[in-house]
Every structure is written in C-alpha cells, then in structure tokens.
Amino acid sequence: MENFSLILAIVVITALAFDFTNGFHDTANAMATTISTGALRPKVAVAMSAALNLVGAFLSVEVANTISKGLVDESGIRPEVIFAALVGAILWNLLTWLVGLPSSSSHALMGGLIGATLASAGSGAVHGDVLVTKVLIPAVAAPIVAGLAAMLATRLSYTLGKKAEGKAAEKSYRFGQIASAGLVSLAHGTNDAQKTMGIITLALVAGGSLAPDSDPPTWVILSAGVAIALGTYLGGWRIIRTMGKGLTDLRPQQGFAAQTSAATVILASSHLGFSLSTTHAVSGSVMGAGLGRKGGVVRWSTATRMFVAWGLTLPAAGLVGALAESVTDLGDWGTAAVAVFLVGSSAAIWKISRREVVDHNNVNDTDDTADVVSDSDSDAGDIKVVIPAPATVATTDPAAPPAATV
Secondary structure (H helix, E strand, O other): OOOOHHHHHHHEEEEEEHHHHHHHHHHHHHHHHHHHHOOOHHHHHHHHHHHHHHHHHOOOHHHHHHHHOOOHHHHHHOOOHHHHHHHEEEEHHHHHHOOOOOOOOHHHHHHHHHHHHHHHHHHHHOOHHHHHHHHHHHHHHHHHHHHHHHHHHHHHHHHHHHOOOOOHHHHHHHHHHHHHHHHHHHHHHHHHHHHHHHHHHHHHHHHOOOOOOOOOOOOHHHHHHHHHHHHHHHHHHHHHHHHHHHHHOOOHHHHHHHHHHHHHHHHHHHHHHOOOOHHHHHHHHHHHHHHHHOOOEEOOOHHHHHHHHHHHHHHHHHHHHHHHHHHHHHHHHHHHHHHHHHHHHHHHHHHHOOOHHHOOOOOOOOOOOOEEEEEOOOOOOEEEOOOOEEEEEEEOOOOOOOOOOO
C-alpha cells in the first residue's frame, strides 16, 4: 500500500459512500415485489437481501474489470478525477431516491466517470467501443429481455396453475418468490458491488498504489461488499414503494416470474462482464409480469417518469462529474470545496426527505393513481385506456383486484 496519499484515502471513502447509497437505492430491485405481495415482512426482506449482497460480492470480478480496465484509459486518470466522478454519482442517487424513482446507480457511476474523464483528459481517454457494447446496448436490451421473459413466465404460470387450489398455489408461489428474490439479491451483489470495486481499483492504479491491469485486492472486495450490504439493510423504502406498488399490482405468481426473469438476466450479464443496470432489468421484469396477467395493469405515468430518469442519468451525472473535476483541478482548495459541497448537498437532501418519512411501517401505503393502461380479460387481449376518477382507479375486468393507488 505504498503511496496511499490523503486524496486517495478520500477517494476510497467516497467510493464506499457511493456503494452505500447504491445499496439502499437498489434494495427495491430485489425485495420490492416480495414486500408488496406479502411474501416477506419488510425488515426480514432487507436483512436477507443485505446478507446475499455481501455473498454475491465475492462471486466474480468481471464487471469490476470492465470499470477499472475497460471504460477509460487508466494512464490518463488522477485520483481527483475519480473523486469528481463519485460526486456526480452520489448526488444523482440521492436526488432520485428523494423522489422515489428507480434509476440506475450503475449508470450514475459511469456517467460521472465519463464526464470527469472528458473534463480532465479529453475524449481520447474514454473507450467508446466499451461504452457502447458493455454499457449502452445492455441498458436498452436488459429491460426488454427481462420484461418479455417475465410476461411469458407469468402467462405460463397462470396457464399451468388453472386447476391448482387457490390458497395452496399462492402459498407455493410465495415460497418461490422468496427464493427468486434471494437470487436477485445475490446477483445484485455480484454485479453492483463490483462497480465500486472497479472504481476503487482504478483509483489505486491512478494513485500508484496498485500496478496497472490488476484485479481488485481482497480488502477492496470485502469493503465494497460490506458497504453495499449495509446500505441494503437500511432499505430504500421510497423506491421500494414505487417499484412494488407504483408500477403495477402484483400477485405472488407475477412476483415469482418477475424476480426469476430479472435474476437470470443479471447473472448472465455479470458472467459476460456487462456493466448492467439491475434497476433496468428488474423494472422491465415487473412491468412484463404486470402485463402477463389478464386484467393486469401498468401505470404508464409512473413508468414514463422512470424512463425519463433513465435517460437523464448518464448525462446528468456526467455533467456534475465534469463540473466537479473542473473545480478539483484548481488545487487542494478546489478538492476541499467539492467535498464540502457534496456533504452539504447530501445533508440538505436528507433533511428534505424527513418532511415525509417512508419506512418499513408505511412502505405499502399508496397515494392517488393517475392514468392506467389495463390488459382486458378478453381472448383478443385488447388494450384499453382507463382514465379513473381522481381518488380511485377502475378497470374494465371485474376479476381483477382493486388497483393500488400511487
């Protein structure tokens, strides 16, 4: 650990702080549907997810290598650049958490890194081919693939379970949903914790504490796993509410199909080294499961806000990262100013969030719902647009359960 300077220590601590926000920001990916269907109590769900996130962090380093070796040129990066990148990622995570939108922590990190690198070393230091093949294409493909798989799995489960006894079948699906949620948690640790490992490894190489092209040291893997697990245990209740109740109404069969489809996509991507957004995969699978049941609903007003956040993540985090890098480039006092800004902004966001507390006690409560698109119960599978009264949501299918409000 030679040459472990003060700025490098600051970068490592900030990276672990990002990993912590990643944990509570993405808890919804693993446990929102399990909590919303009642398969697990909220506190039990987040504790289980946290433990499996920690285990998953030790399963692979392929994604970490994509971040540390593939996305940007290691030789042109200073620790201050990575610090600036983390500032952009953390602030975007906190802002989207405040408004309850399930955006991608992964893309926030990569957006911040790309923006800070462009401001510091120019476009030549960003590997565009890696950005396209291992970041942008998976970002588009993941929700589509996971959504289609979840929709087909949901329809198959209802077709095969027509003759099953109602309560017994539902209980079996609840157990299956718990198992699949655990698989998503494991996959999340395998994919998302590695991104922090990669950014810390990149900082260690930039600071001269690690040789170029090195894999993450064991202490980096352990610290990243612990940080994301602690964040997960706190529970990102605002985003859990949106993912579990805001996008659609799920029954245990749908929850099981959604979680299994998402976990499969995430684990396959991790094996291939794709820096996949688990948020994109899980959100796509939840919407697919919602449309897979006759009479199921997807609240497109919520989905549209989520899509907008997805589109803004890379450029918004990149812009903040670039601005932060411009300030840190002024010297030590510039770095100190950026650090003060990060702490102050984070504290302000936290204070604002206390005006309306969302926690394990009210995570399944909902507000009024806007426009809903419902898949009717007819054999033709027509799509009907329902514009409900301000306080309630109606669906043309009498067999469908009352829609939760948002």
